[in-house]
Amino acid sequence: MSDKIGIYVCECGPNIASRVHIDKIMEDLAKLEDFKDKELVIKNHKLLCSVDGKKFLEDEINENGFSHLVLAACSPRDHDTTFINVCKKTKLNPYMYRIINIREQCAWVYSDKDVATEKAVRYIHAGMNRVLYQKPLNETELDSNPDVLVIGGGTTGIEAALSSAGENRKIFLIEKEENLGDLTSKLKELLPRQGSNLNVLKQRISDVQNNKNIRIFTNTELESIVGFLGNFEIVLKNKKSDETTELLVGAVVMANGAELQNPQELTDFNFQNDDNVFTAQEVEEMFSQSDKLTLRNGNEPKSVALVHCVGRKDLGYCSKICCNYLQKIAHYINEQSNNIEITEFYKHLCLPNKEDQEYHQKITDKVNFVRITDISLCGTELNLTKINGENSTLKPDMVILATGIIPAKDNPKFAKMLKVDLDERGFFNEAHLKKDPISTNTDGVFIAGTTKGPAGISESILQAQACAGKILTQLIPGQKIIPEVMVSEILEAYCRGCKTCLDVCGFGAIYFDEDKGVSIVNEAICRGCGNCVGSCPSGSIRTKYFTNPQLYQEVKEALR
Amino acid sequence: MNNNVLIIGSGIAGMDASLMLSRAGKKVFLVEKLSLIGGKIIKNEESFPNLDCSTCLIAPIQQDILQDKNIEVMTVSTVQKVEGTAGNFKVKIFKKARYVNMQDCLGCGMCYPPCPVSQINEWEENLMEKKAVYVPTAGSLPNVPVIDADKCLRLNGTEECNKCAEACMFGAIDFTEKDEEIEVEVGSIIVATGFDTLDVSEMENLGYGKISGVYTALEFERLFSSNGPTEGKLTLRDSKKSPESIAIIHCVGRDDVGYCSSVCCTYSAKHAHFLKHKLPNAKIYNFYNDICLPDKTYQKFHEKIKGHATEFIFQADRNKMNIIQKGAKIEVSYIDKKDIKNSVLVDMVILANAMVPANSSTELYETLGIETDKYGFVASQTFRIGSVATSKPGIFVAGCAEGPKDIQSSVIQAEAAVAQILSKN
Numbered sequence A: 001m002s003d004k005i006g007i008y009v010c011e012c013g014p015n016i017a018s019r020v021h022i023d024k025i026m027e028d029l030a031k032l033e034d035f036k037d038k039e040l041v042i043k044n045h046k047l048l049c050s051v052d053g054k055k056f057l058e059d060e061i062n063e064n065g066f067s068h069l070v071l072a073a074c075s076p077r078d079h080d081t082t083f084i085n086v087c088k089k090t091k092l093n094p095y096m097y098r099i100i101n102i103r104e105q106c107a108w109v110y111s112d113k114d115v116a117t118e119k120a121v122r123y124i125h126a127g128m129n130r131v132l133y134q135k136p137l138n139e140t141e142l143d144s145n146p147d148v149l150v151i152g153g154g155t156t157g158i159e160a161a162l163s164s165a166g167e168n169r170k171i172f173l174i175e176k177e178e179n180l181g182d183l184t185s186k187l188k189e190l191l192p193r194q195g196s197n198l199n200v201l202k203q204r205i206s207d208v209q210n211n212k213n214i215r216i217f218t219n220t221e222l223e224s225i226v227g228f229l230g231n232f233e234i235v236l237k238n239k240k241s242d243e244t245t246e247l248l249v250g251a252v253v254m255a256n257g258a259e260l261q262n263p264q265e266l267t268d269f270n271f272q273n274d275d276n277v278f279t280a281q282e283v284e285e286m287f288s289q290s291d292k293l294t295l296r297n298g299n300e301p302k303s304v305a306l307v308h309c310v311g312r313k314d315l316g317y318c319s320k321i322c323c324n325y326l327q328k329i330a331h332y333i334n335e336q337s338n339n340i341e342i343t344e345f346y347k348h349l350c351l352p353n354k355e356d357q358e359y360h361q362k363i364t365d366k367v368n369f370v371r372i373t374d375i376s377l378c379g380t381e382l383n384l385t386k387i388n389g390e391n392s393t394l395k396p397d398m399v400i401l402a403t404g405i406i407p408a409k410d411n412p413k414f415a416k417m418l419k420v421d422l423d424e425r426g427f428f429n430e431a432h433l434k435k436d437p438i439s440t441n442t443d444g445v446f447i448a449g450t451t452k453g454p455a456g457i458s459e460s461i462l463q464a465q466a467c468a469g470k471i472l473t474q475l476i477p478g479q480k481i482i483p484e485v486m487v488s489e490i491l492e493a494y495c496r497g498c499k500t501c502l503d504v505c506g507f508g509a510i511y512f513d514e515d516k517g518v519s520i521v522n523e524a525i526c527r528g529c530g531n532c533v534g535s536c537p538s539g540s541i542r543t544k545y546f547t548n549p550q551l552y553q554e555v556k557e558a559l560r
Numbered sequence B: 001m002n003n004n005v006l007i008i009g010s011g012i013a014g015m016d017a018s019l020m021l022s023r024a025g026k027k028v029f030l031v032e033k034l035s036l037i038g039g040k041i042i043k044n045e046e047s048f049p050n051l052d053c054s055t056c057l058i059a060p061i062q063q064d065i066l067q068d069k070n071i072e073v074m075t076v077s078t079v080q081k082v083e084g085t086a087g088n089f090k091v092k093i094f095k096k097a098r099y100v101n102m103q104d105c106l107g108c109g110m111c112y113p114p115c116p117v118s119q120i121n122e123w124e125e126n127l128m129e130k131k132a133v134y135v136p137t138a139g140s141l142p143n144v145p146v147i148d149a150d151k152c153l154r155l156n157g158t159e160e161c162n163k164c165a166e167a168c169m170f171g172a173i174d175f176t177e178k179d180e181e182i183e184v185e186v187g188s189i190i191v192a193t194g195f196d197t198l199d200v201s202e203m204e205n206l207g208y209g210k211i212s213g214v215y216t217a218l219e220f221e222r223l224f225s226s227n228g229p230t231e232g233k234l235t236l237r238d239s240k241k242s243p244e245s246i247a248i249i250h251c252v253g254r255d256d257v258g259y260c261s262s263v264c265c266t267y268s269a270k271h272a273h274f275l276k277h278k279l280p281n282a283k284i285y286n287f288y289n290d291i292c293l294p295d296k297t298y299q300k301f302h303e304k305i306k307g308h309a310t311e312f313i314f315q316a317d318r319n320k321m322n323i324i325q326k327g328a329k330i331e332v333s334y335i336d337k338k339d340i341k342n343s344v345l346v347d348m349v350i351l352a353n354a355m356v357p358a359n360s361s362t363e364l365y366e367t368l369g370i371e372t373d374k375y376g377f378v379a380s381q382t383f384r385i386g387s388v389a390t391s392k393p394g395i396f397v398a399g400c401a402e403g404p405k406d407i408q409s410s411v412i413q414a415e416a417a418v419a420q421i422l423s424k425n
Helices: A024-030 A051-064 A076-088 A103-107 A115-130 A155-164 A198-210 A281-292 A320-336 A355-361 A412-419 A457-474 A500-504 A532-535 A550-557 B010-022 B053-069 B163-169 B217-225 B264-278 B299-310 B360-369 B407-424
Strands: A004-010 A039-045 A068-071 A097-099 A149-151 A171-172 A215-216 A220-228 A232-239 A245-250 A251-254 A259-260 A277-279 A303-310 A342-348 A367-378 A381-387 A391-394 A399-401 A403-409 A445-447 A488-490 A510-513 A520-521 A539-544 B005-008 B030-033 B072-074 B077-087 B086-093 B180-186 B188-191 B194-199 B214-217 B245-252 B283-288 B312-316 B322-326 B329-335 B341-346 B348-354 B354-359 B395-397
Touching: A004 A024, A004 A051, A004 A115, A004 A303, A024 A039, A024 A115, A039 A051, A051 A076, A068 A076, A068 A115, A076 A097, A076 B053, A097 A103, A097 A115, A097 B053, A097 B188, A103 A115, A115 A259, A115 A550, A149 A155, A149 A215, A155 A198, A155 A215, A155 A251, A155 A457, A155 B407, A171 A220, A171 A232, A220 A412, A251 A412, A251 A457, A281 A399, A303 A320, A320 A342, A320 A399, A320 B341, A391 B086, A445 A457, A457 B010, A457 B407, A488 A520, A488 A532, A500 A510, A500 A532, A532 A539, A539 B086, A550 B245, B005 B180, B010 B053, B010 B072, B010 B188, B010 B407, B030 B077, B030 B086, B053 B072, B077 B360, B086 B188, B086 B354, B188 B407, B214 B217, B217 B264, B217 B348, B245 B264, B245 B329, B245 B341, B264 B283, B264 B299, B264 B348, B283 B329, B283 B341, B312 B341, B329 B348, B395 B407
Parallel strands: A004 A039, A004 A068, A068 A097, A149 A171, A149 A251, A171 A215, A251 A445, A277 A399, A303 A342, A303 A399, A342 A367, B005 B030, B005 B188, B030 B072, B188 B395, B214 B348, B245 B283, B245 B348, B283 B312
Antiparallel strands: A220 A232, A232 A245, A259 A403, A367 A381, A381 A391, A488 A539, A510 A520, B077 B086, B086 B180, B194 B354, B322 B329, B329 B341
């Protein structure tokens, strides 16, 4: 088939028409030397994105049977999608079309109409050069599995499982320990933001156990995972029996939680195991089990010091929940006895929820709050500097430490398996901190709870529900998945097998074929970012629709 | 059981929920009281902690919303009446006339210059004027102006002015357009009405409204923005000069409202950074009491700015801050860390004022029949921990309508609300 190129110049009302010579553009294009053996149809329209304009374009494409199409109009951010959709209604493959921005880049930026016109001709000419090198691309459809693997059987994982499970969606919930919801069972009470009824949380454990769409694997770890959104092949392994289970899922929720820092590893906090120094978690557990705070010898302490922000200096971030749970512990102690002197040592109070300040104020007249700039511990002896610069030493009967939340030790292992990035602290990284905070750089892998950073119970539950929201919208039972079309491809003959592309791929879309000794792109995962193209020392990779010849043809005219 | 969803408010929470529900095949009615969508984020040129360009963050989302066939966007609209129960709500929406045809208008802006009327632009925090036919800010989406019927000489009956219509080359101005009452049927509702900031003009000790160099945080955001009233030039409203010294006051109104707004410490650090960037020789002070940095990334951001841009000064009592005009300068006096009264002289003060429930939201929450907490935010149901459910089945809440929070927490709530709706049907 010989080339027949349609070229349509949009006037954008007065926006383009009043700032360039439309007729001159069309005349100059018709006279192009290098296109004189090509059949060109060059027309203008008042407003191509209007209902009339779109119909006009559709009819023109159908009547003329173009092999290529160039539209000179506005920014592709405004109407590229509009015109792709017009092409889709016709026989023309949408990847045989190119939009050229003569509004923002020509009409609007020059006061001299002739200069704008000349530049517009060049840009359109560049686009005409380019389209000749474009190839039709076709969307493919992939089957997808709606089932979900949830890693971690704590409060977060349980919530993710319960919110995602349904008649047409099975959930596989794995927990490496013996029991589900371990941490919750160690709490005495909840904070105001978390509701007043701890039984609600405990009820969730039996809910998940009784849900016929949720299969629970305790003592189980993830052995391997390969695949992409809608199609992950996973192998689970029982730690005790070594028995393995192979499953297919469409998505993964990481809810493996976090750990607490060991204060004895901190240089400023020196104490032995038999000293009356406890972590807040140990105290919460003590209250939950015996409802009573006691020293190691079984007696009630007369004075207790609560220390905020332990280890924060080294961690470099706020653990977010400690100020609140120390208030809770102060409440417990005060309920136990009015005679116990409670002092809290803090630098800043972090009370970020609307319920927090009121809760804090309920305890302020029962607790001595001391603002400090520095603190160190030797046994139960505290050496501190107050905000006003005074130094002081005191030795309460008991010291309770709010230690920092740190990433789980197995995060790096999971990150590697799931091809997901960790942040500089070792927590899982968000796809975008603000606009996509529970997705990761791998489609189909979601993160919730302390796996992505310090978080309280209510926040973790919301994040788990948000994961369910993503899964329920991205993996609809029976619906096919359409992967990106403009993906990278590797020319095997040129690939030297250096594996540089594997390192730069942010999506884990490239794997190495050991037999052939070449890298291969998994087109279902690739997003066409082009990182691999730039990194390849042998020039064996190209991204469809952005190949070197296409770009060269465009640039050579634009920069002439 | 009706599968349609009504979303009230088109900020980040409302937009995110709309797009997700549309992707799941639901019909969405997105109701917004202003003439543009996007919410508060677009008032900030750059958003913390990674200082990415807010427009670049939001514009693609706005475009996706406007081009989505499953989402019916209703701007200049408010919810009037809600009847029925979960699964079957009948909602009456009052859609004000825009007087500009959305299909015909191209957003070229030719209609503004000839308009003879000037009025204060609230969207620009009252820092500039707009015409009776206007878009709230450059870059508004949808990029279609609205005519203020109270101010327009023709529509308010003052005279037969036709200047905007004459200037429009597309015949998009339509003075005959009428307000409409539209009834829609939906199965679920998401309340994403956002927040406003505390009116500080009543707080005598802060001098706001009397001392011209005292700004609110949102005013400063607009002042800094390149599409704002000064095109990003940091000049004071009276002297038109750049300030040489600036005090940023944290926790303004916190004890009056009774809660921490959780984002002010981080955006106040951002403001110090903005100032240092544009006015490298300026002296900047951040007056704080507690520093609240509730995300893994915020402390690093805070420390980076504390190190190079500003001096952080501890004030022992938030309520003893006093701001007065002293000659050409502004005196900021405070109780310092040694419990002694101290002061600095500056040219400009920026107040990080508390977040409060959105204006006129009380009425809306009554219309919806949902409970609020003692502060006026929507009460989420605490018997379901971490829930986005309101007191009324079928109605969910997301974002700052539930209480102060950052962008990511708003998005997470929106996505959680979507899960609640989709798992029900």
